[in-house]
Amino acid sequence: MIWSIVQQVGGQGVSLLVYLVLANLLTPEDFGLVGLATVWTALLAAFAESGFGAALVQRRTIDATHASTTFAINLGVGAVLSLGGVLLSWPAARFTGDPRLQPVVAALSAGFLIRSLGLTHVALAQRDLRFRVLAIRDLSANTVGGALGIALALRGAGVWSLVAMSLASATVGSALLWYITPWRPARSELSRSAMGDLWRFSANILGFNLFKALAQNVDRLVIGRLLGTTPVGYYTLAVRLVLQPIGVVVGALGVYLFARVARVQGDRPRAQLEYRRVFRLAVAATAPVAAGAVTVGPPLVGWLLGPAWSPVAPVLAWLGIVALCRALFSPAGQVLKALGRPDWMLGWSVAITGLTIAAVYAGAPWGLPGVAAGVGIAHVVGVPVILTIVHRLGGLSASEHAIAGAGALAAGTALAALLLPFSWLLGHAPALLAVVTVTATIAYAAAVIRLQPDLASAIRGRLVRLPIAVPTSDEAPFEQDVHDDGRF
Numbered sequence: 001m002i003w004s005i006v007q008q009v010g011g012q013g014v015s016l017l018v019y020l021v022l023a024n025l026l027t028p029e030d031f032g033l034v035g036l037a038t039v040w041t042a043l044l045a046a047f048a049e050s051g052f053g054a055a056l057v058q059r060r061t062i063d064a065t066h067a068s069t070t071f072a073i074n075l076g077v078g079a080v081l082s083l084g085g086v087l088l089s090w091p092a093a094r095f096t097g098d099p100r101l102q103p104v105v106a107a108l109s110a111g112f113l114i115r116s117l118g119l120t121h122v123a124l125a126q127r128d129l130r131f132r133v134l135a136i137r138d139l140s141a142n143t144v145g146g147a148l149g150i151a152l153a154l155r156g157a158g159v160w161s162l163v164a165m166s167l168a169s170a171t172v173g174s175a176l177l178w179y180i181t182p183w184r185p186a187r188s189e190l191s192r193s194a195m196g197d198l199w200r201f202s203a204n205i206l207g208f209n210l211f212k213a214l215a216q217n218v219d220r221l222v223i224g225r226l227l228g229t230t231p232v233g234y235y236t237l238a239v240r241l242v243l244q245p246i247g248v249v250v251g252a253l254g255v256y257l258f259a260r261v262a263r264v265q266g267d268r269p270r271a272q273l274e275y276r277r278v279f280r281l282a283v284a285a286t287a288p289v290a291a292g293a294v295t296v297g298p299p300l301v302g303w304l305l306g307p308a309w310s311p312v313a314p315v316l317a318w319l320g321i322v323a324l325c326r327a328l329f330s331p332a333g334q335v336l337k338a339l340g341r342p343d344w345m346l347g348w349s350v351a352i353t354g355l356t357i358a359a360v361y362a363g364a365p366w367g368l369p370g371v372a373a374g375v376g377i378a379h380v381v382g383v384p385v386i387l388t389i390v391h392r393l394g395g396l397s398a399s400e401h402a403i404a405g406a407g408a409l410a411a412g413t414a415l416a417a418l419l420l421p422f423s424w425l426l427g428h429a430p431a432l433l434a435v436v437t438v439t440a441t442i443a444y445a446a447a448v449i450r451l452q453p454d455l456a457s458a459i460r461g462r463l464v465r466l467p468i469a470v471p472t473s474d475e476a477p478f479e480q481d482v483h484d485d486g487r488f
Contacts, residue, residue, distance in 0.1 A: 018146030022161065023237060023305050025153040032233030034162040036224045037104040039217045040092045044081050044112065053123035054205045055198040058262045058338060062127075066198060068189035071120040078116025085109025096224045100159075107163050111170045118174035121181045126259045137176045145169030205342050211349035215356045219371050222360050231311070231368055238315040238372075241301070242293045246323035249285045253278045254334040261338035271339065275390075276404055279331045283405035286327035287412025288444050293320030295419040311368060318372035325379035328401075332390045344389060352382045415444045 023031070052070040056062055089105035125133050149165030157164070224232045257278045264270045292300075297320070298313035305312075336345045356378040363374030391397050419440055 018142075018149060018165070020304065021150055022153055023309065025150070026158060026161070028233035028237075028308065029230050030159040030162065030233065031236050032224075032229035032231070033098070033100060033104055033159045035220055035232040035236030036096055036098070036101055036229060037092075037108050038236075039220045039224070040088060040105050041085060041108050041111070042213050042217045044085055044088070044109070052198050053119050054258075054337060056120070056123040057127045057259055058340065059198070060265075063194075064186070064189045065191035065194040067120060067124060067183065068185040068187075069191050069194040070123070070198065071185040072190055073195065074116045074119045075113075078113040078119075081112035082109050085112060096229070098224075098229050101229075104159060104163060107160075108166060111167055114167065114170040114174055118177035120185070121177040121183065124183055125177075125181060126255060127262075129256075129259055129263075131256070133177075133180050136180065137173055140176055141169045141173035144172045205337065205345070208342060208345045208349045211346070211353040215349070215353040218353075218357050219360050219375050222364055223368065223371055226364050227367065234309065234311045235315060235368055235371070237305075237309065238312045238319055241312070242289065242297070242316055242319040243323055243326070246286050246289050246327060250282050250327050250330045253282050253285075254330040257331055258334040258338045261335055265339055271335070275331055275335050278334075279328075279401070280404050280408065282327040282331055283324075284408035284411075286324050287408045288415055288440075290320035290324040291412045291416035291419060292440075293317060293323070295416050314369045315372040318369070318376040321376040322372075322379050325376075325383055328383055328405075329379075329386055332386045335390065336393065339393065341393065344393070348386060348389060351385065352378070355381060411444050415440055418443055 052073050056066060056070055059066070086106045086109050089102045089109070092105050093099050093102040122134065125131070145165045145168040148168045149161045152161035152164055220232050220235060223235055257274060260274050261271045264274070294317045297316035301309060301312050301316065333345055333348070336342070336348075356375060359374035359378040360371055361374075363370030363372070366373070387401050390401075
């Protein structure tokens, strides 16, 4: 779990710092062009995550034919998507009314083929809980890509510095996976029966990924269509500042949860125990970010990035709410996937996607704040739905979910109350930022310890035992730090 967090937080933390530097070197319009291009490539990327990698992780047993067959499928899909991205670049530019989008989408499409070379290696590493390898890869790739992007921006490359950064990170990431992972595909190991074994699971995952990509990108698609390129740049940066950090931590916990529960799926009490632990950690990690986005986020953006980025400020509070909701969504989805219920995931994805599209279009007449409000409301409505799905699977009830996250939510509310009086000062006295940040962090940690001592004890126990050996089999020792009731 710790290396999974290091992988996501370290790699994306470097990426976030790079984006903050680039925000002072590039224009909102540059970010808007890449943001729009990313929407189109993200829709295609849902096909790249075809579900075969997830099937490798989820299956109780695999052999060499499953791995090599998955590699061949990923490579073929990557090549097709790269060509499809180039072909899609012209209609994408016509849809948004900005011809400058075409070469950007075409160039970014090369990333599909590059990333496909390492997708199978990533799945095998996750299956074996080798998150240290993935952490090294992500940190190195994002550092190299970020350095290249900043260097090109300083030379006046504009939007192409962002494109080069993306492609360089993908190239370094795939190369490192081949260097540090011993497995190699073999043509003699390709098997139609192995593909059939994996397809039964991966088909629903593919459908889920498609709807998930649409739900997470429809806001920028609508902004680009109705409001123009520059507002997409503002919104893209707001997402980077709020949703990206939360997505990193929650995603790291989710990747661990999927791999771990898939390994113990025959032991439902242990699966429920892992879900409860990750759910509480996700809420605890998200609450302070949501509180900061609602209170000190707007003046902080003005201080860090200047008046050119002022339209970002009113979007942050709504995205803080979205971040908190996604912290509740992610563990549930990973458990559904690990327990072999991708069909339930697909149904959930269809529902939340339709709701998000309707809410975004309803909010678009009010500009960026209206779109953000639509996304926020759609996510709030979706929370009881996903928690009900988990309960029907045999997990925690709604009241048990509330109890599990109550301590962190109460501490987050206290943090927001502490930060609110200082929010107006930050715009006029930036020197207070360090003092407020340290004070707020200490207050939040104290509140979590006070309100949820068992969670604090579990985290402290993990840290005291570092470095730890990650278990690679179901028979590995398993510490229980909360009581379970045998369900899930």
